[in-house]
Amino acid sequence: MAKLLREQSSEVSKTDSSHFNKVIGEIKPAGEQRLQNTAKRTDSWSLDLVAIGARQDREAFARFFQHFAPLIKGYFLNHQGMMMSSTQADELVQEVMLKVWTKASKYKPEKSAASTWVFTMARNTRIDMLRRQSRHNTEVLETEDIWATEEEESPVARLQMQREQKLVREAMVDLPPEQAQIVQIIYLQGKTHTVAAEELNLPLGTVKSRLRLALAKMKIQITQSADEADLLT
């Protein structure tokens, strides 16, 4: 335990005001700008999604595509296990956007942000692709049988959801670089804690505790107490 505490406190001391984006290397100067734009427009993406679902609104779909397709393509190209060409990534983007088109009527704006919903679609498409690559029989259990994209039935008040989203976005910018790095690797590169630890040459417990610290900073409510055994395994 003492060791863990030491690790945590040394992380705190390293908490300078480094920007989240500094961690990742190839930064587009527009990064921060993008952050602010999406903050303002978050709501309009769910309106577009509703319009697509309710009346197959093609203009809304084109707007939605222009915003999310490059992000989704980046998400696919970034993944460790999928060395793919730009054309293959385009095909996967089409697969995701086709799901957006056909499933938009199921989207419930009071339950999740448009970006969350699209993320689950892109994530499942990536899982599908990896399962096919490793020759899983994906007919016995479809990816959506295991990774449901349906939201919790009890509606989170819309305002509360927007507040949470804002909080996460703001806290993300201020994460210490070593925590931002772990969140980045786990979410965008799709790596497990174990793989992240190997690549960064860090103890597994350190990677796990950095993630937990990051989640705590983003006020992602952690409902279970972490015991030491959890962190060290």
Next chain:
Amino acid sequence: MIKYHPNINTLTEYASGSLDTAAAIAVSAHMHFCHQCRKQTQDLQLLGGTMLDNNIAVADIDSSVLHSLMQKIDAVDTKVETKVQPAGHKQVTDASLAGLPPVVAKMIGNRNKLKWKRLTKSLQIAPLTTGQSRAEVSLHKISAGGKVMQHDHRGQEYTLILKGSFSDESGVYQPGDFLLKQPGDIHSPYAAANRDCICLTVVEAPVRFTSLLGKLLNPFLRLSPA
């Protein structure tokens, strides 16, 4: 009341999509019982959406990609999905499967297809088909009042209690409780006296009995993944 949950790191791997398929089956089955973990996962997916939306590794996409997508959409005359239940939530027809997580009910398919193998007087195992081969997924049934001889775990083992309850040296486990045993963990579970205990078990390497009799029985535990 569920007392044992997947830890936050496991839930994060589930939400970000890197968790091994077999382990994800156990986590998703747990969430059928657990509101708390469903909410937690929702928050973790919100983070995923935020990460995606602020993905600085954007990749240029040619406008022809949208055009050809619209052509595809026109060509198949896509029927917009109505609000039907997703495949995983199909009504379970077999009454004895009622109350089970949809993903488990789907793997079982038809109760009569389960092939129970008796390993010891109190333990039976029925393998489940999952379409992957990295881990063995099966149902374990401990007869009412039965005790499973002491065994250890060579790989990670996830257990989700589906019906009944069992106890071991460290606690009592009820439906919905989620346990993760690490390699080297030893325990000897026993079921409650009044009813059979049925668990979903995901094991990365077969369990090993630590007693002599258990060692003799061990070969039977090598279920072939299906």
